[in-house]
Amino acid sequence: xxxxxxxxxxxxxxxxxxxxxxxxxxxxxxxxxxxxxxxxxxxxxxxxxxxxxxxxxxxxxxxxxxxxxxxxxxxxxxxxxxxxxxxxxxxxxxxxxxxxxxxxxxxxxxxxxxxxxxxxxxxxxxxxxxxxxxxxxxxxxxxxxxxxxxxxxxxxxxxxxxxxxxxxxxxxxxxxxxxxxxxxxxxxxxxxxxxxxxxxxxxxxxxxxxxxxxxxxxxxxxxxxxxxxxxxxxxxxxxxxxxxxxxxxxxxxxxxxxxxxxxxxxxxxxxxxxxxxxxxxxxxxxxxxxxxxxxxxxxxxxxxxxxxxxxxxxxxxxxxxxxxxxxxxxxxxxxxxxxxxxxxxxxxxxxxxxxxxxxxxxxxxxxxxxxxxxxxxxxxxxxxxxxxxxx
Amino acid sequence: xxxxxxxxxxxxxxxxxxxxxxxxxxxxxxxxxxxxxxxxxxxxxxxxxxxxxxxxxxxxxxxxxxxxxxxxxxxxxxxxxxxxxxxxxxxxxxxxxxxxxxxxxxxxxxxxxxxxxxxxxxxxxxxxxxxxxxxxxxxxxxxxxxxxxxxxxxxxxxxxxxxxxxxxxxxxxxxxxxxxxxxxxxxxxxxxxxxxxxxxxxxxxxxxxxxxxxxxxxxxxxxxxxxxxxxxxxxxxxxxxxxxxxxxxxxxxxxxxxxxxxxxxxxxxxxxxxxxxxxxxxxxxxxxxxxxxxxxxxxxxxxxxxxxxxxxxxxxxxxxxxxxxxxxxxxxxxxxxxxxxxxxxxxxxxxxxxxxxxxxxxxxxxxxxxxxxxxxxxxxxxxxxxxxxxx
Numbered sequence: 001x002x003x004x005x006x007x008x009x010x011x012x013x014x015x016x017x018x019x020x021x022x023x024x025x026x027x028x029x030x031x032x033x034x035x036x037x038x039x040x041x042x043x044x045x046x047x048x049x050x051x052x053x054x055x056x057x058x059x060x061x062x063x064x065x066x067x068x069x070x071x072x073x074x075x076x077x078x079x080x081x082x083x084x085x086x087x088x089x090x091x092x093x094x095x096x097x098x099x100x101x102x103x104x105x106x107x108x109x110x111x112x113x114x115x116x117x118x119x120x121x122x123x124x125x126x127x128x129x130x131x132x133x134x135x136x137x138x139x140x141x142x143x144x145x146x147x148x149x150x151x152x153x154x155x156x157x158x159x160x161x162x163x164x165x166x167x168x169x170x171x172x173x174x175x176x177x178x179x180x181x182x183x184x185x186x187x188x189x190x191x192x193x194x195x196x197x198x199x200x201x202x203x204x205x206x207x208x209x210x211x212x213x214x215x216x217x218x219x220x221x222x223x224x225x226x227x228x229x230x231x232x233x234x235x236x237x238x239x240x241x242x243x244x245x246x247x248x249x250x251x252x253x254x255x256x257x258x259x260x261x262x263x264x265x266x267x268x269x270x271x272x273x274x275x276x277x278x279x280x281x282x283x284x285x286x287x288x289x290x291x292x293x294x295x296x297x298x299x300x301x302x303x304x305x306x307x308x309x310x311x312x313x314x315x316x317x318x319x320x321x322x323x324x325x326x327x328x329x330x331x332x333x334x335x336x337x338x339x340x341x342x343x344x345x346x347x348x349x350x351x352x353x354x355x356x357x358x359x360x361x362x363x364x365x366x367x368x369x370x371x372x373x374x375x376x377x378x379x380x381x382x383x384x385x386x387x388x389x390x391x
Numbered sequence: 392x393x394x395x396x397x398x399x400x401x402x403x404x405x406x407x408x409x410x411x412x413x414x415x416x417x418x419x420x421x422x423x424x425x426x427x428x429x430x431x432x433x434x435x436x437x438x439x440x441x442x443x444x445x446x447x448x449x450x451x452x453x454x455x456x457x458x459x460x461x462x463x464x465x466x467x468x469x470x471x472x473x474x475x476x477x478x479x480x481x482x483x484x485x486x487x488x489x490x491x492x493x494x495x496x497x498x499x500x501x502x503x504x505x506x507x508x509x510x511x512x513x514x515x516x517x518x519x520x521x522x523x524x525x526x527x528x529x530x531x532x533x534x535x536x537x538x539x540x541x542x543x544x545x546x547x548x549x550x551x552x553x554x555x556x557x558x559x560x561x562x563x564x565x566x567x568x569x570x571x572x573x574x575x576x577x578x579x580x581x582x583x584x585x586x587x588x589x590x591x592x593x594x595x596x597x598x599x600x601x602x603x604x605x606x607x608x609x610x611x612x613x614x615x616x617x618x619x620x621x622x623x624x625x626x627x628x629x630x631x632x633x634x635x636x637x638x639x640x641x642x643x644x645x646x647x648x649x650x651x652x653x654x655x656x657x658x659x660x661x662x663x664x665x666x667x668x669x670x671x672x673x674x675x676x677x678x679x680x681x682x683x684x685x686x687x688x689x690x691x692x693x694x695x696x697x698x699x700x701x702x703x704x705x706x707x708x709x710x711x712x713x714x715x716x717x718x719x720x721x722x723x724x725x726x727x728x729x730x731x732x733x734x735x736x737x738x739x740x741x742x743x744x745x746x747x748x749x750x751x752x753x754x755x756x757x758x759x760x761x762x763x764x765x766x767x768x769x770x771x772x773x774x775x776x777x778x779x780x781x782x
Binding site for chain 1: 395396397398399400413414416417419420421422424425428429432433435436437438439440441442443444445446448449450452453469476477478479480482483487491492505506507508509510511512513617620621622623624625642643644646647648649650651652653654655657658
């Protein structure tokens with residue numbers, strides 16, 4: 001019987017793929033996970049394979065709290081924490097708890113395009129709030145929220161990626177974080193803080209998380225092991241008001257199946273107990289920092305000087321702005337012909353927007369390919385620019 | 392920092408717990424999973440930790456197809472198959488694909504009580520179809536379906552556990568299986584076949600699955616590794632019409648996160664490749680058969696002869712019928728005082744019903760406790776019967 005692929009990633013021969021926000025295989029901690037799996041099954045065998053507690057195994061909850069305590073000064077109360085099946089599972093679960101079909105979800109423009117698909121599958125209507133280099137514009141969020149509520153709309157939540165955001169790499173400035181939390185408290189607005197990239201800083205950590213500004217309040221913080229360990233684990237955690245955690249852990253889904261991904265949660269608990277997370281993260285940051293530096297240097301070298309991009313202080317992405325009049329979606333087939341691919345900016349916007357942008361991910365490719373990809377991209381952009389200026 | 396429990400199971404000292412449909416820790420294949428995890432990470436390390444394909448890893452899909460082919464004569468087409476995060480996750484996902492809040496779900500009475508919680512969380516209204524010793528009454532299903540549709544109700548699906556059902560242990564007879572599939576085809580009714588226990592037969596296999604009667608048709612068959620390997624894996628599979636599989640694999644949730652529980656899926660693929668599933672299942676059946684025999688013998692010995700139960704040909708449960716006038720829910724605190732617990736029949740019914748029944752699970756307890764539990768239950772039932780007859 002023919003066997004299909006074992007991974008989601010599909011690489012096309014001859015094309016340098018800047019499109020995938022996936023880690024390079026060599027960046028995955030296979031040895032540490034193997035050691036952790038052996039330890040979990042040797043020391044906690046039956047407990048690792050039984051139905052898990054709805055909140056997650058006590059061993060992993062303890063490690064998450066200890067680590068957040070070390071980084072942020074105080075461990076979160078246990079009642080505010082639960083283990084998730086990664087951010088995608090958590091977003092789907094939260095839609096079920098916080099929304100009904102037809103409700104509005106406020107989302108940053110641009111934002112993580114596949115979160116939008118999860119919200120749409122749940123019947124939510126998406127309304128975009130503009131952002132800029134400092135992240136979401138909180139004044140715009142307030143105006144839109146009031147306008148919608150004045151019209152009788154039910155706003156389920158606001159979703160954003162405040163640190164090294166996908167796709168723009170922008171980080172919400174500290175003063176905007178305070179302003180957003182104050183708005184959320186004042187208006188009774190739930191904020192979903194997708195913190196997938198917060199630990200992937202290459203120069204200095206981002207400002208304290210939104211959740212940290214009002215623990216147990218209106219912010220739901222979603223942490224993930226997808227970017228700091230491995231996406232195939234499908235594991236993460238959530239910090240939220242105790243009432244919301246209790247509603248999630250009390251759901252029929254978790255009552256029936258026990259905690260999500262229990263075996264994997266027990267393996268990751270062992271990995272963290274063995275010091276494997278901090279060791280891996282250090283090496284991971286160094287590797288990604290080198291990739292970022294290489295890609296930014298190559299872009300500066302090869303792209304026409306009509307292209308711009310923001311500083312990249314963390315995460316996976318460079319958000320390139322093309323000259324006026326360019327259309328990133330229309331240009332993609334041309335780029336693929338030239339042996340380079342990216343994600344067009346349009347895909348990260350609700351409705352229209354983003355034509356002039358493209359997202360380049362530097363997480364997957366080795367440095368020589370990052371450089372060659374930038375060279376190919378620069379070449380085709382220069383050609384396109386010539387054609388455009390001859391019109 | 393205090394560490395909480397690592398399992399969902401909580402045992403109360405002094406009480407013999409017939410309530411939990413969980414496996415005994417010694418029945419969990421810790422060594423086989425450890426060997427499989429080591430193999431998956433040694434031979435497929437990066438592939439096991441990357442984002443997985445939405446349908447599930449090719450290696451596991453191939454093993455599922457090969458095994459079903461061996462058991463049932465022909466492997467199912469790949470387009471009809473996907474990996475799930477266990478039956479609970481699959482039911483939640485299917486609710487999202489097949490229903491809207493306010494729709495009706497038809498369920499057998501009695502049926503798996505926690506599936507009912509998943510359906511209710513999705514806003515479904517539950518309508519019960521009576522069953523008996525031969526399983527669901529198909530004539531009643533047809534009458535109820537027509538009545539509901541005549542009233543303009545939208546019926547999303549019919550859910551049942553046709554083989555060694557939870558809680559009654561009943562198996563849908565072969566002629567009723569044909570009749571149910573014919574009804575589903577005739578009326579355009581989707582049938583969710585929860586096949587969690589089909590492989591746990593102790594005397595002879597159950598009749599062919601509903602799905603097998605009309606592959607790719609109106610039946611969705613849910614297989615699970617929870618009962619044949621370990622519940623903490625949170626892994627299973629689904630067979631369905633290719634269009635429905637495509638809708639599920641095309642969802643935003645799987646696009647964003649990749650296949651559910653990918654790492655665990657790669658581990659289980661290795662376990663099956665190594666022959667671990669069939670070896671474990673053989674031993675598991677032998678152990679459960681011995682437990683069943685011991686419990687049935689003890690019930691025959693200790694329970695008043697006014698109690699009855701059906702033959703138990705597979706699965707986890709004995710469904711005991713108490714004498715007329717008993718109320719299993721009201722009796723539970725008395726039983727716990729006497730050091731024995733069970734699940735009252737009422738919990739498995741939508742609305743009213745089941746007062747005279749209790750569910751005993753023989754999966755968790757060692758044989759001496761099964762016998763002692765039956766002795767305690769018999770003692771208290773005899774006392775209750777005396778009190779009742781003196782009224």
